[in-house]
Amino acid sequence: MIAIHDDSSIGDVFFEAARAYAGNSLLAVPANPARSYHPQGCEIRYADAAAQVKQLMHDYRQAGYGLGHRVGLLLESRPEHMLHKLALNALGVCCVPVNPDYRAGEFAYLIDHARLDLLLVLQSHLPAAEAALRESRHRPEVMVWEQWAQGVARAPRPAQPGQPGPDTPASILYTSGTTGRPKGCVLSHRYELAAGQAYATRGGLAHIREGVERLYNPLPLFHVNASILSFYCMLLTGGCQVQTDRFQPSRWWQEVRETRATIVHYLGVVIQLLLLQPPSPADREHCVRFGFGAGVEPQLHAAFEERFGFPLLELWGMTEMVRIMVDCHAPRQVGTRAFGRAVEGVQARAVDDLDQDVPDGTPGELVIRHSAQTPRKDFFSEYLDDPQATESAWRNGWFHTGDVVVRDAGGMFHFVDRRKNIIRRSGENIAAAEVEAQLLTHPLIEQAAVMAVADEVREEEVLACIVLRAGVPADDARAALARDIFQHCHQALAYYKAPGWIWFTPQIPTTGTQKIQKHAIFARGADPRQAAGMVDLRGMKKRG
Template sequence: MEPRNIKNVLERAVDRNPDKVYLLYGNQQITYGQMSNFINQTANMFLDLGIRKGDRVALMLPNCPEFIYLWFGLVKIGASMVPVNTFFRERETAYILQHSEARAMVATPDYWPIVQKAMETGNIQLGRRLCVGGSWGDTLPYEKIRTQFDSEFTGIDLKFDDEAAILYTSGTTGNPKGCLESHGYYLVAGNRYSSHLSLTANDRVITPLPLFHMNPQILSTMGTLFVGGSLALVDRFHSRSWWQEVRAKEATHFHYLGVMPAVLMGTPEQADDGEHPHWIGIGAGVPKTIHRPFEERFNVTLLEVFGMTETGLNFCCLPQPERNVGTACFCKPFMEYEAKVVDDNDNEVPFETIGELVLRGSDPANRQRGFMFGYYKDPQATAKAWQNGWFHTGDVVRRDTEGRYYFVDRKKDIVRRSGENISASEVEGTIHLHPAVMDVAVIPVSDPIREQEVKAYIVLKEGYSQQSMPVQELIRWAEEHLAYFKVPRYWEFCESLPVTQTGKILKQMLKLSKEDLTVGSFDRQRCQWIS
């Protein structure tokens, strides 16, 4: 029988093989049966604390097994999880707690001071407060009280459309939006992920991505549960030990974001870089210029995907030649979805023409199946996103004559210079190839003549300085590898770039960093620094 909720998927996996190791973290190896006992204890604990179906509980935790126990403990009782980005400070945390109307909070000692300040700032009252991995103030010690409860749990009725979580976007352009997710959202994505990749019970998926993010929830966790596989968690991505972690956990698949391949390609080559069973990487944003060299060096296949917190997982290439390596191709939409490319007036554009990607479900009776319910408490934003019956992703793509889709850039990251559309990601990828460049971000700067100009922020690798690597050298590199109108006019060196915990550059922070974005930059046109 097809699962109707997340609980069904979990319990089916436990019943199939309770003694099989499911969760690997550090030196811990936790079987399905052990995990189920911890989850049931957690569910009974929440009920004893007065949490009921429909209530919301916020989690501010690093990657750890306890996140899984708490998440699925809430699932079992029909409550809703509200993960909080562990990069958030008190203002952002206060907003999440107020907006979601969370009744309880779970955090580690590292994050409770932030939560406490958030509560004071927002005058927030939380009915229950628990601490994982230690003690803090008068919070309840989760591990200690959990053991007081029965490891058997009598389930409650849960439906496909019941609320399962509110997942907040990163809020790069304002307050984070709360995406209201159902059990169905998790089921559609997890099932499609596991079947598309032909995962089996023998597969192990390792992810360094934070569990507060949709990716490890709906893909790594749900996907492995669907097939009875195993999940390996790491606290975060460490470039120097990443491949050792993959080997030690005997992973068959790993998850990445674009920043990871770029960083790993920058590490010194080792004789054993490719000496291992062939691995499959699943992710998005690998720079086009290093996609194939990365695969060849490390004996891996990188499959580009497309998905969003709002839409779930919608595209993923297969490990076949026609995936068009090095072109930012994420192939064709899954059978559960329909896609098209439109202009600013929602008119579909011809093949090979760039435009915005819009999506909807393929079921005529429910075009939003597998998508979020909507933005919580923001019906206007929901209606705007779903205008004309299609979800507007905000991503600029193109589609070839075979129906494959290619990522161009975020719509807000397209630079309009003298009538030309310039992809910030293309410029970034080219500059990133320079051997002295560690990281780069490109943004538009307003210009009275050309509408916008291109500005590049540069982080140099260790051992390089502005003296040893003058800006003119980087400009020459860009001029050799880019069309003239794409070469940045403004260049600024910086120690680091602001990023989210998933590695996405916070370009909005760069755009708001100063009133005049040309100040502190080298002006390529005038050949001088602007003070």
């Protein structure tokens, strides 16, 4: 395993790994004739990746890019995304991945907030980039990836002097917050390498064999899971990341088998949909040693392991800190929401509203730190340009996760719920406030409250409770109006953020200061989906 030192940078570690594991595959893409790139699949060896990264570094350097610059990458989940990231990071450039599902306003916000120096996009996404630039104040150069050979657009400003180090920003990943607009999590070289090291050394059923593992990841490269957690684990140990374009239940097992995957990553929705596939004699014809993920429903956990023959290791992590806790040592607590114990470098507590420890067995907010001496070591560096939010999250020397957990007498933590006003749909974090803000731009809406509602397939779905203005259509026209409201959101927000359920109500309960009381909208224990007049719009939620 490649060692990480106090002064290590991503470039240092990558080129050392390339020398140590030159003949191994670093990246692989499963064959898929229907995909627009690498339809026959591909394998990129460490040595070949190093050669490509060096050429990309030369091209970027010649154009003036270096320490202090920021480059947006809209390359979907192609392996080229990681090659460009490695090259840019080796030069000291910070990468800002862009979610291809962003609408123009969301995209423009990222451009402005991150103050990109360059935006590298696929030809197919050029119209989206141009639409975003028409709404943004900041105007970086846009370069089409397919036209790379024509030369890189010049850097708009000189690079800073010096070389990248462990504290140099490597990525800015945008994560939804309760304020409506996403926050930019700044992740350093040290953070990203430490994340891979933590994964590689968790041990137990998650033991990583050097130079052997092939990790199949269906999650996108603009999220922390695939681009950082799993990728650097493989890089540090000479393994291969098998990166597919997206999760497809009908192709999952074919791709896992054909790529000889030994580890798979999952979300709860992945497990649910795989169990819905017809049983087959080939269900256990694979090389998978374990699955690594979060959100499997307790009642499905044992059933999946029995049918497919490998353990699902439930973990906890977030963009701000992905050196994960995971339930990977025997005896595991299968069929619960257990996700691991505190480990060296990740101290954890469950606390009340006054930051006092709650008794074992009592729900409390999960707070974490590295140690008393170095609480923020290996965590995210900051929320970009938001010191108030950064310090608020770090109050009293502990990072406040916003997740409600229970610790049992053995020190095992169990996930209960999310304290923050966040909806978790198929692995995407959706800020309710952002959806509410868009709803309130509709001319017929007086008031809106957005919340999470349970979903058997996608973990959670977006529910919008709406109070209409006076003089709107009668009740028999509400279904059509709900569809119109859906389209109003769908045109401005990524498809997954639009309401999957809409419920019209005469009023939404508020406090004396007019703060909406979402918990009082529906009776305790009631399923909001069963409320009279609820409109189901889930069938309209599609990409494009």
